Amino acid sequence: MRMAIPRTVREDFPIFRRRVHGKPLVYLDSAATSQKPRQVIEALVRYYEEYNANVHRGIYTLAEEATAKYEEARRKVATFIHARRPEEVIFTRSTTEAINLVAYAWGLHYLREGDEILLTEMEHHSNLVPWQIVASLKGASLRFLSFDEEGYLVLDDLERVLTERTKVVAVSHQSNVLGTINPVDEIVKRAHDVGAIVVVDGAQSVPHMPVDVQKLGCDFLAFSGHKMCGPTGIGALYGRYELLEAMPPFHGGGEMIQLVQLHTSTYKDPPWKFEAGTPNIADAIAWGVAIDYLCEVGMEAIRTHEKELVQYALNRLQEMAEVKVYGPRDVERRGSALAFNVADVHPHDVAQVLDQEGICIRAGHHCTQPLHRRLGVAATARASFYLYNTEEDIDQLVAGLQRVRELFSRVPR
Amino acid sequence: MSLDELYKETILDHYAHPRNKGKLNNSTITVEGANPLCGDEISLYLLVEGGRIVDVRFEGRGCSISQASTSMMTEIIKGKDLSQVRALIDAFKGMMHGKEPEIDLGDLVALQGVRKFPVRIKCATLAWIALQQALDSFEERGAVVTRVVEE
Numbered sequence: 001m002r003m004a005i006p007r008t009v010r011e012d013f014p015i016f017r018r019r020v021h022g023k024p025l026v027y028l029d030s031a032a033t034s035q036k037p038r039q040v041i042e043a044l045v046r047y048y049e050e051y052n053a054n055v056h057r058g059i060y061t062l063a064e065e066a067t068a069k070y071e072e073a074r075r076k077v078a079t080f081i082h083a084r085r086p087e088e089v090i091f092t093r094s095t096t097e098a099i100n101l102v103a104y105a106w107g108l109h110y111l112r113e114g115d116e117i118l119l120t121e122m123e124h125h126s127n128l129v130p131w132q133i134v135a136s137l138k139g140a141s142l143r144f145l146s147f148d149e150e151g152y153l154v155l156d157d158l159e160r161v162l163t164e165r166t167k168v169v170a171v172s173h174q175s176n177v178l179g180t181i182n183p184v185d186e187i188v189k190r191a192h193d194v195g196a197i198v199v200v201d202g203a204q205s206v207p208h209m210p211v212d213v214q215k216l217g218c219d220f221l222a223f224s225g226h227k228m229c230g231p232t233g234i235g236a237l238y239g240r241y242e243l244l245e246a247m248p249p250f251h252g253g254g255e256m257i258q259l260v261q262l263h264t265s266t267y268k269d270p271p272w273k274f275e276a277g278t279p280n281i282a283d284a285i286a287w288g289v290a291i292d293y294l295c296e297v298g299m300e301a302i303r304t305h306e307k308e309l310v311q312y313a314l315n316r317l318q319e320m321a322e323v324k325v326y327g328p329r330d331v332e333r334r335g336s337a338l339a340f341n342v343a344d345v346h347p348h349d350v351a352q353v354l355d356q357e358g359i360c361i362r363a364g365h366h367c368t369q370p371l372h373r374r375l376g377v378a379a380t381a382r383a384s385f386y387l388y389n390t391e392e393d394i395d396q397l398v399a400g401l402q403r404v405r406e407l408f409s410r411v412p413r
Numbered sequence: 414m415s416l417d418e419l420y421k422e423t424i425l426d427h428y429a430h431p432r433n434k435g436k437l438n439n440s441t442i443t444v445e446g447a448n449p450l451c452g453d454e455i456s457l458y459l460l461v462e463g464g465r466i467v468d469v470r471f472e473g474r475g476c477s478i479s480q481a482s483t484s485m486m487t488e489i490i491k492g493k494d495l496s497q498v499r500a501l502i503d504a505f506k507g508m509m510h511g512k513e514p515e516i517d518l519g520d521l522v523a524l525q526g527v528r529k530f531p532v533r534i535k536c537a538t539l540a541w542i543a544l545q546q547a548l549d550s551f552e553e554r555g556a557v558v559t560r561v562v563e564e
């Protein structure tokens with residue numbers, strides 16, 4: 001079948017030259033981290049070889065070039081998610097750090113005893129644990145929106161769990177386990193009606209589909225570069241400018257200040273107020289290049305390609321009676337993270353057997369212990385797809401699962 | 414490296430038909446072991462009388478390696494006195510780190526293949542480390558309930 005993205009795109013990713021245990025690499029773990037195109041790797045090298053200098057400090061040519069490229073990367077990120085202005089994008093280390101930034105800087109400042117934070121039962125630990133910490137410091141409490149058998153949020157419960165006491169709603173845009181795409185725009189409307197702000201964990205949505213913060217209407221959006229063809233160690237927090245302006249800083253130090261005296265200091269405007277110390281210059285610039293790359297391929301094309309792949313994977317896995325797939329079946333309402341279990345075989349054993357075939361999948365709780373408790377399993381196996389995956393990759397996965405079945409049926413029950 | 418070396422039939426047999434599975438209501442020692450990374454969990458129940466393990470059961474869920482290792486462990490320690498159990502723990506842990514065992518480990522030698530898959534060694538040693546810590550606290554304090562989390 002002709003896919004939305006031709007397989008020649010794989011030629012941009014040097015890692016696919018690699019063999020694992022003598023087999024071609026079948027990489028099905030992009031939800032954990034994506035592979036990197038040559039353009040991004042070259043951008044890193046170019047920065048270090050040609051204009052490595054600290055930003056916002058020197059008045060020499062190299063420093064000016066580095067600063068210009070760093071701020072250009074910020075503009076690329078802002079445009080990519082349709083922020084109103086580049087100053088709404090704060091560079092962080094990752095999604096995790098971005099969520100901690102909101103939880104600490106906004107949460108410690110605004111939350112009061114008795115306030116409520118509404119989360120969902122499908123959150124990644126990074127959109128759960130920071131809220132637990134801040135809630136306990138402020139005497140606030142956590143409430144949870146559950147999900148149904150198919151993996152959809154039970155929106156009818158909003159009536160009950162979203163109240164005048166709710167000050168923050170923090171929700172993932174796309175589940176990293178169930179794949180569910182949550183109706184963030186609707187949740188935003190309901191949350192704003194009661195005066196709550198909405199923090200969206202975009203770690204799994206921003207890399208895989210067009211995301212427009214103005215259309216979503218969210219107040220904050222957190223995402224990571226490494227899941228979208230960029231380097232590790234760089235991510236961003238989008239925040240509505242008025243909110244960023246009113247918030248106190250997160251970390252204190254160099255770069256984020258205007259005037260420092262012994263007892264007090266004044267701070268820069270957002271976003272620099274939130275970027276204390278030397279930032280991750282090289283990775284921010286290379287992330288900008290990753291965004292150029294994704295835009296060239298086209299985010300609509302990537303979304304379509306992944307829908308085709310997930311549909312194909314769902315069909316193929318359905319042929320195997322002993323494979324149980326979690327999450328929605330409707331590809332319009334799900335992304336490409338696909339969790340499953342093979343009857344009587346622990347996901348670790350599944351992953352081990354697949355590794356021997358050169359196939360990389362993830363096994364475990366995928367940083368979502370409460371979600372797994374809710375599913376009633378300790379762990380799942382997870383395959384996830386991106387622009388460089390093909391139907392042949394899924395055929396390899398299915399063949400690998402047949403091998404799992406063979407190996408584990410050697411002992412009579 | 415061949416997967417048959419890892420998934421020996423003895424291992425799959427213990428995984429499919431675990432020995433001493435269940436709970437002991439009159440246990441002297443109860444210990445829970447967990448590996449948060451993979452979600453492996455085991456609970457060990459030991460009945461110790463006169464310095465000897467007279468009965469043992471386990472409950473748990475996890476991968477074939479962790480469950481088979483636990484099952485085999487319960488088989489070999491049942492009826493042994495505590496000093497023999499200590500020697501078995503040392504021999505098994507030694508074997509998992511490349512030392513030839515000097516005492517007979519029975520079915521457990523099937524787990525030797527796990528050494529070639531370093532990330533899985535923890536699966537094999539989970540129950541043994543839990544057992545060792547349980548014995549340490551037992552010898553200090555008498556009847557115990559302990560929780561061990563392996564990082």
Ligand SMILES: Cc1ncc(COP(=O)(O)O)c(C=O)c1O
Nearest residue numbers: 094095096124126176201203224
């Ligand atoms: C839904 C979701 N949220 C948050 C994260 C955390 O991202 P990072 O580890 O880049 O901070 C991840 C990825 O691991 C994720 O899948």
